[in-house]
Amino acid sequence: xxxxxxxKMVLLLQARSSMTAAELARELEVSERTVTRDAxxxxxxxxxxxxxxxxxxxxxxxxxxxxxxxxxxxxxAEALFLSxxxxxxxxxxxEDTASAARLKVSAALLPxxxxxxxxxxxxxxxxxxxxxxxxxTPESLPTIAEAVWDDRPILAHYRRGxxxxxxxxxxxxxxxxxxxxAGVWYLCARVPEPEPTDHAPGPFRVYRVDRFTSVRFSDQVxxxxxxxxxxxxxxxxxxxxxxxxxxxxxxxxxxxxxxxxVRLSPDGVGRLTYAVDPVSARDALSGAGDPDEQGRVTVTLxxxxxxxxHTQLAALGPEAEVLAPAELRARFARDAERLAAxxxxxHSA
Numbered sequence: 001x002x003x004x005x006x007x008k009m010v011l012l013l014q015a016r017s018s019m020t021a022a023e024l025a026r027e028l029e030v031s032e033r034t035v036t037r038d039a040x041x042x043x044x045x046x047x048x049x050x051x052x053x054x055x056x057x058x059x060x061x062x063x064x065x066x067x068x069x070x071x072x073x074x075x076x077a078e079a080l081f082l083s084x085x086x087x088x089x090x091x092x093x094x095e096d097t098a099s100a101a102r103l104k105v106s107a108a109l110l111p112x113x114x115x116x117x118x119x120x121x122x123x124x125x126x127x128x129x130x131x132x133x134x135x136x137t138p139e140s141l142p143t144i145a146e147a148v149w150d151d152r153p154i155l156a157h158y159r160r161g162x163x164x165x166x167x168x169x170x171x172x173x174x175x176x177x178x179x180x181x182a183g184v185w186y187l188c189a190r191v192p193e194p195e196p197t198d199h200a201p202g203p204f205r206v207y208r209v210d211r212f213t214s215v216r217f218s219d220q221v222x223x224x225x226x227x228x229x230x231x232x233x234x235x236x237x238x239x240x241x242x243x244x245x246x247x248x249x250x251x252x253x254x255x256x257x258x259x260x261x262v263r264l265s266p267d268g269v270g271r272l273t274y275a276v277d278p279v280s281a282r283d284a285l286s287g288a289g290d291p292d293e294q295g296r297v298t299v300t301l302x303x304x305x306x307x308x309x310h311t312q313l314a315a316l317g318p319e320a321e322v323l324a325p326a327e328l329r330a331r332f333a334r335d336a337e338r339l340a341a342x343x344x345x346x347h348s349a
């Protein structure tokens with residue numbers, strides 16, 4: 001632990017001309033007294049760390065000293081490609097690895113380019129979770145992330161079903177990839193031995209990580225790491241982005257079990273994608289006919305249920321007229337009557 005901190009300290013001083021004890025303490029997450037001891041240890045080991053005294057003082061490397069410890073380890077190189085997703089890195093337990101990789105890259109850059117990581121971070125940031133929700137980090141996520149990186153099979157228990165009908169299922173899985181969707185983590189995994197009653201297409205499945213009740217490496221017994229680690233052979237043809245896109249669209253279509261017929265204004269056409277499922281909106285608009293004399297088009301829209309459709313289409317207001325089913329049209333008619341009464345001019349006005 002201390003050796004890694006000393007290396008990080010050298011890389012920090014190599015990337016910057018000078019740093020105060022407070023700045024180093026903040027970066028290394030230690031006390032200023034520890035920074036002083038570490039600087040002394042580096043100096044005794046032959047690294048020319050010099051301390052400038054006084055209020056404007058700090059630590060610096062003497063004589064243009066440069067370490068050769070800038071070669072990226074494999075894990076650091078892989079984590080570097082995820083460094084634009086700091087929250088995801090933290091949840092997977094890779095924050096320190098990515099930090100070390102960034103420092104090594106900064107140390108290897110020419111002096112004129114060393115501000116590139118800082119200027120990029122000031123201009124671009126990915127905030128993955130949805131608004132108004134902060135899903136808790138699943139407890140098993142770091143273990144699953146390690147298994148994904150190292151191609152290690154896992155033995156997982158997960159809750160299948162919903163509510164009181166939940167059942168606990170045990171599976172041996174080959175974890176291929178993790179996906180963060182709107183703040184929720186999903187595992188894409190291969191099932192080496194599917195159940196006879198499992199009719200899902202292909203050997204790959206998608207699991208919500210927060211539904212796992214326990215996860216361990218399949219070769220671990222009583223928490224002990226085996227002498228020879230078991231790894232599965234990854235299918236090099238597996239394309240995680242393409243697989244996720246296909247399964248996400250399949251899921252979206254699978255829950256759209258009802259249909260409504262809607263007459264949309266030009267503005268309603270433009271806003272439909274934001275009010276209902278994008279897959280449903282795209283399919284509906286692709287089958288739309290020509291506009292009528294009022295410029296409106298009639299579409300058949302796949303929805304989860306009449307109840308959900310009422311909530312979604314209400315966001316379009318007068319830009320959408322429901323033609324069928326009659327039940328939903330009658331409901332919007334009642335809404336319109338109530339709104340008209342609510343906004344009617346007051347008799348006292």
